């Protein structure tokens with residue numbers, strides 16, 4: 001045992017040395033400030049490549065949709081790409097294209113809505129101008145024709161993702177119950193028919209305002225030049241007169257041992273089990289990230305490779321602002337029942353001890369460290385990391401601090417997290433059943 005312990009210590013030392021050597025590079029200069037209108041701004045100067053990422057995150061997402069208004073947040077996201085006071089239909093996208101945009105997108109999540117673009121450094125003024133148009137001058141251009149058009153686009157998106165949306169809705173409903181802000185209305189298509197232009201206008205007005213947004217600029221720009229541009233394009237934007245809604249934290253998952261079976265002829269068989277995890281903003285979250293990687297390796301080795309019960313296995317930490325879970329997803333091999341797979345999963349998790357994790361911990365730690373180095377090379381990945389950190393901690397993402405803490409984590413830090421696995425919060429089984437009609441059949445059993 002002594003030899004083993006020594007080996008671990010030496011490895012930690014060499015990782016620490018590596019981290020220390022890179023530590024200077026992990027924290028490029030940055031400026032974090034708020035404009036007079038409340039816009040939260042972070043600029044990070046990073047000249048590794050002649051490009052820059054611009055990301056605007058609004059603290060508004062699907063969780064802010066009133067009940068029965070499923071897809072409203074996504075619909076508003078689409079509408080903001082249409083036109084604004086100074087730009088005709090889709091002109092913004094055209095300008096970005098001509099400026100050599102490398103990547104761009106809009107994303108609607110549960111807790112926030114993101115807009116981003118990575119452009120050559122000389123196109124930074126354009127990227128900022130377009131985001132200021134979105135924030136300040138889009139609402140007035142919403143009209144019935146564009147609303148109707150985007151509603152059909154969303155309808156097609158919802159239809160094309162029906163199986164994954166169905167699985168997601170089943171898991172979230174099992175975890176949170178039907179009336180919770182994180183629970184997707186499974187009938188998003190019917191909700192879409194009921195949405196109107198006024199709904200989109202009022203949703204925009206509530207969420208898309210300078211004092212409800214974070215602007216992150218990462219890349220080839222000096223702090224002074226970046227700040228002057230941000231002031232120029234966003235400084236004059238005003239908030240609506242009504243004060244900003246403050247968000248009420250949502251309740252964490254309250255389920256324990258809920259079992260849901262969904263039979264349908266149109267979906268493939270999938271088994272999902274969800275377990276409690278520390279929420280993103282907590283100290284224990286980094287340990288959970290390490291455990292995520294270690295357990296993924298261990299569970300795949302046992303259930304997929306050795307016992308050959310599952311065709312594949314995913315193990316992920318699902319994070320939302322106010323709650324997180326560890327989620328196992330697997331497809332059983334032909335002839336393997338869900339009961340058998342679940343029993344084997346629980347038996348494997350019950351045998352996981354901090355000592356047993358030691359063998360996979362080193363690999364997991366290297367994986368997480370590598371992710372930190374890769375983020376450093378990628379302005380957009382850093383912009384995303386900053387937005388999460390700003391939302392959770394109110395301060396920018398600190399790679400140095402994460403690396404330092406990561407190197408200090410031991411098996412002992414993971415031990416308290418293992419208790420979550422004694423019993424799943426919820427188990428969802430999607431069963432392919434040729435004898436069941438389109439709508440499928442849901443059976444729920446509570447313990």
Ligand SMILES: [Zn+2]
Nearest residue numbers: 074078154157
């Ligand atoms: Zn979309």
